[in-house]
Amino acid sequence: xxxxxxxxxxxxxxxxxxxxxxxxxxxxxxxxxxxxxxxxxxxxxxxxxxxxxxxxxxxxxxxxxxxxxxxxxxxxxxxxxxxxxxxxxxxxxxxxxxxxxxxxxxxxxxxxxxxxxxxxxxxxxxxxxxxxxxxxxxxxxxxxxxxxxxxxxxxxxxxxxxxxxxxxxxxxxxxxxxxxxxxxxxxxxxxxxxxxxxxxxxxxxxxxxxxxxxxxxxxxxxxxxxxxxxxxxxxxxxxxxxxxxxxxxxxxxxxxxxxxxxxxxxxxxxxxxxxxxxxxxxxxxxxxxxxxxxxxxxxxxxxxxxxxxxxxxxxxxxxxxxxxxxxxxxxxxxxxxxxxxxxxxxxxxxxxxxxxxxxxxxxxxxxxxxxxxxxxxxxxxxxxxxxxxxxxxxxxxxxxxxxxxxxxxxxxxxxxxxxxxxxxxxxxxxxxxxxxxxxxxxxxxxxxxxxxxxxxxxxxxxx
Numbered sequence: 223x224x225x226x227x228x229x230x231x232x233x234x235x236x237x238x239x240x241x242x243x244x245x246x247x248x249x250x251x252x253x254x255x256x257x258x259x260x261x262x263x264x265x266x267x268x269x270x271x272x273x274x275x276x277x278x279x280x281x282x283x284x285x286x287x288x289x290x291x292x293x294x295x296x297x298x299x300x301x302x303x304x305x306x307x308x309x310x311x312x313x314x315x316x317x318x319x320x321x322x323x324x325x326x327x328x329x330x331x332x333x334x335x336x337x338x339x340x341x342x343x344x345x346x347x348x349x350x351x352x353x354x355x356x357x358x359x360x361x362x363x364x365x366x367x368x369x370x371x372x373x374x375x376x377x378x379x380x381x382x383x384x385x386x387x388x389x390x391x392x393x394x395x396x397x398x399x400x401x402x403x404x405x406x407x408x409x410x411x412x413x414x415x416x417x418x419x420x421x422x423x424x425x426x427x428x429x430x431x432x433x434x435x436x437x438x439x440x441x442x443x444x445x446x447x448x449x450x451x452x453x454x455x456x457x458x459x460x461x462x463x464x465x466x467x468x469x470x471x472x473x474x475x476x477x478x479x480x481x482x483x484x485x486x487x488x489x490x491x492x493x494x495x496x497x498x499x500x501x502x503x504x505x506x507x508x509x510x511x512x513x514x515x516x517x518x519x520x521x522x523x524x525x526x527x528x529x530x531x532x533x534x535x536x537x538x539x540x541x542x543x544x545x546x547x548x549x550x551x552x553x554x555x556x557x558x559x560x561x562x563x564x565x566x567x568x569x570x571x572x573x574x575x576x577x578x579x580x581x582x583x584x585x586x587x588x589x590x591x592x593x594x595x596x597x598x599x600x601x602x603x604x605x606x607x608x609x610x611x612x613x614x615x616x617x618x619x620x621x622x623x624x625x626x627x628x629x630x631x632x633x634x635x636x637x638x639x640x641x642x643x644x645x646x647x648x649x650x651x652x653x654x655x656x657x658x659x660x661x662x663x664x665x666x667x668x669x670x671x672x673x674x675x676x677x678x679x680x681x682x683x684x685x
Contacts, residue, residue, distance in 0.1 A: 226258030234276035237473030251513035262294030283474035320365035367400035377435035382452030481579030494523035553584035594659030
């Protein structure tokens with residue numbers, strides 16, 4: 223039985239964006255579901271635009287999402303000898319040829335075609351044919367190598383997402399497979415890579431549908447086994463336009479910075495183009511168990527930040543408090559606040575139910591470590607001549623507590639409201655405003671318990 227092998231092959235010309243991350247997720251999940259292997263390949267033949275920073279960001283994104291590769295990263299630019307070997311063999315076999323047309327000649331060729339109302343394409347000037355005399359080879363022109371695409375017939379495949387697709391060979395021309403500098407082009411290198419790496423299933427974006435006929439023809443020219451192809455619909459942004467590296471997309475690592483959990487992102491991304499019944503929330507293990515390549519949507523998915531935030535909030539609620547504390551400590555450090563993760567742990571337990579991200583959680587917990595600034599409106603409404611005496615009394619009672627815990631704090635509050643003839647909200651809300659900088663929090667005694675005693679008293683006495 224053939225081992226299922228999938229791959230993700232991002233180009234390091236920018237960050238790993240959401241569409242590629244989803245493709246990586248589907249490829250990974252499909253391989254894991256079938257007990258197969260997942261390969262990470264870096265397609266860095268666009269030398270002018272590829273950067274090491276992009277490579278590192280891609281690797282960091284994959285690691286954060288937990289999409290572990292069985293092989294790789296494999297870099298195309300380290301395989302130039304192999305590409306040259308295959309190209310030499312194709313030239314010898316007559317399935318590829320050298321083309322000496324200059325860029326100026328190609329521009330003139332396409333301009334003439336446009337003027338005649340024809341499709342812009344290479345006209346086969348240097349394509350060898352039986353009985354054809356080729357032009358004299360110019361001495362000062364470095365050639366490209368072109369694939370000799372079949373002149374007739376159809377290219378057909380049964381797409382894993384779209385179903386049967388057929389494109390006539392007359393619709394495509396002899397594409398360049400090697401540039402003048404000896405570097406292969408995408409459509410050629412990807413075929414050799416998938417062949418050498420024994421890739422059986424290729425998931426990729428919709429934009430590659432038009433590349434697939436060329437690639438299938440090259441596979442056939444090499445007598446190489448064809449993988450199955452699945453072309454995933456695009457992800458649309460809020461405005462209905464496609465998300466991409468160059469338009470509106472945000473890097474995967476930016477979501478880590480913004481306080482999202484990788485399991486939440488994995489859960490949300492998987493639902494952008496695939497479903498398992500009505501299940502909204504599921505574990506990584508469930509995804510692997512369910513993802514068999516079926517139930518992939520043919521229509522574009524809509525990116526919904528509010529839905530992602532909701533999903534993340536559900537995972538925040540379920541997350542281990544110590545883990546959240548470590549993440550919040552990082553968020554606080556970005557603000558210049560040093561906080562001990564052990565101290566943060568019970569705080570996370572208290573506040574996580576009302577937070578959609580660890581950034582929001584850090585917004586709450588910053589009050590424990592940094593001064594707060596209540597709004598003028600809250601101070602005017604809550605800290606009044608009617609409540610100031612009770613606030614002073616509470617400060618004194620709290621200062622006199624032998625033990626600093628929820629029960630003792632609650633007792634001091636009850637004694638104070640009894641002594642001043644107030645109801646709980648008449649004291650609790652002003653206390654929240656002064657100590658926490660906001661009028662709404664969880665139970666005030668639970669919140670105060672987690673403060674240093676001296677901070678609470680000093681903030682109450684600062685009225």
